[in-house]
Amino acid sequence: MFEDWAKNKAWFLERTGGQMIYTYPHKIYLRMSDAEKIEAAQSVIEYIYDTVDTGEESALAAFLDHFRPVFFSKFTDEEYIDGDIKVPKGMKIIKAIKYFIEDEKLRSKVQDFASAVLQRDKMEGTLCISIHPLDFLSTSENNYNWRSCHALDGEFKSGNLSYMTDASTVVVYMRGDNKVKLPRFPESVPWNNKKWRMLLHFENHYMGVACGRQYPFYTADIFALLSEILKDVFQMTCEQWLDNTIRSYQGKEVISGQSIPHSLGEDYFPIGYQMYRVKDLFEDAENSLQYDDLLKSTVYKRIIAVNSNRATNPKYNPFRIQKIEYKWTIGHSIICPRCGEKLIRHSEFLQCDKCECLYGGEEADNSGLFTYCYSCGERHLYEDTVDVGYDRYVCARCADKYTTNCTKCGTKYLTDELKFDLQDWEDKPLCGWCQDDIMRERMKKKKELEAEGVTPIYFSGKIEGLKVYLDGNLITSGPVEGELEEEN
Secondary structure (H helix, E strand, O other), X not given: OHHHHHHHOHHHHHHHOOOXXXXXXXXXXXXXXXXXXXXXXXXXXXXXXXXXXXXXHHHHHHHHHHOHHHHHHOEOOOOEEEOOEEEOOOOEOOHHHHHOOOOHXXXXXXXXXXXXXXXXXXXXXXXXXXXXXXXXXXXXXXXOOOOOOOOOOOOOOOHHHHHHHOOOEEEEEEEEEEEEOOOOOOOOOOEEEEEEEEEEEEOOOOOEEEEOOOEOOOOOHHHHHHHXXXXXXXXXXXXXXXXXXXXXXXXXXXXXXXXXXXXXEEEEEEEOOEEEEHHHHEEEOOOOOOOOHHHHOOOOOOEEEEOOOOOOOOOOOOOOOOOOOOOEEEOOOOEOOOOOOOEOOOOOOOOOHHHHHHHOOHHHHOOOOEXXXXXXXXXXXXXXXXXXXXXXXXXXXXXXXXEEEOOOOOOEEEHHHOEOOOOOOOXXXXXXXXXXXXXXXXXXXXXXXXXXXXXXXXXXOOOEOOOEEEOOEEEEOOOOEOOOOEOO
16 A cells, blocks of 8 residues: 555656645635635534524524624624514624523524534634645545544545555645644654645646645635645646536526526536546546545536646647647545455445454444354454345355255245245255145145135055145046145
């Protein structure tokens, strides 16, 4: 894994003079967009519904929703009255929460969350661009109350390793002043605390860059600064940031004075004079495990900047009509860091399936991917076991030893649960379901024959004469010779 990282990130070290983390020399400030402020205020309302269940949540949520447009101004812009509650104009919104929640501990919890959200606006910190393995592992580990699916308890945690070992991805982030103990990091490894971060993906031939989703908020402030760094450090001129993914076009059909949009069926992205299918621009490497916002997200607005520096992108020509083939290959397959042999196949684990079976803990049990063999008790992937009925599974080894196929339906069952004594099926194993089906069919045929005045006799042994039915089929008829052994 580290061999792949060293080889595929060598280009970064060449451009930064051997530094794994490029640090911008000045403090920076990032501000949320107006749209992100509205969404952030909504996150406080959602937190209230998730946290408060005292019957007070609806009134408090209504209050915050009323002042959502001015939430980041921190003060009410008018008087608010709800029954006996009266909040004066000019009062701090967070302080006014006291009118809605009586429990002091619960009230403090909501106020702390709302305060943390407010602090996201106009963040101050140090900007870093990194290929350091710990920055990939801590992609979404921080003490600033935000997370993503790439957190180390998230469903795409091994995607961090895919990003770490590819030739495309770097981590852009704003950090606090000091290294700290991060969630799910050991005490002995303090690391940079990310106030804000974004993954930046370099085109395969450095003809451009593409931005991943920003966390915990979107800010346009970053792009001018990125253009400066890309030019000074990476010799890439990326001055125009494009964000115009196209999903539909305005057709000629007009209804009530409106031109009706027509879906293109997939996303397109215009670069220069050409339209590119998004799935032609971006691809996930084979067996990579990341959640690629550029390909998969339905809410993220893709942002691309083309490198117009002819020295590092000789194909660039603003007057060229011919199509330039841009391609971003993102992610990389990961060899299990424990055994060093097998590929990691599931994005929610940091080791291969075999090692997860042997060493995985409660997380593996709760994943829905594993079960325990009913016979030997060992943990296995569901897909590597045999269903023996009644929500029981056995491993392949135990299946060979302790299971048999039902003669009629062919399904595997535990051998000692099959029946071998049904008349006319001697020594042939039958599951309980098939035996019941046979007996029901016999009873049905018996009733039909009795309705015709014929008494069927099911038997074992040799017999000549008499009208005899086996499994409902007429075998022979005539006078009886010999004795009959009748089956009840």
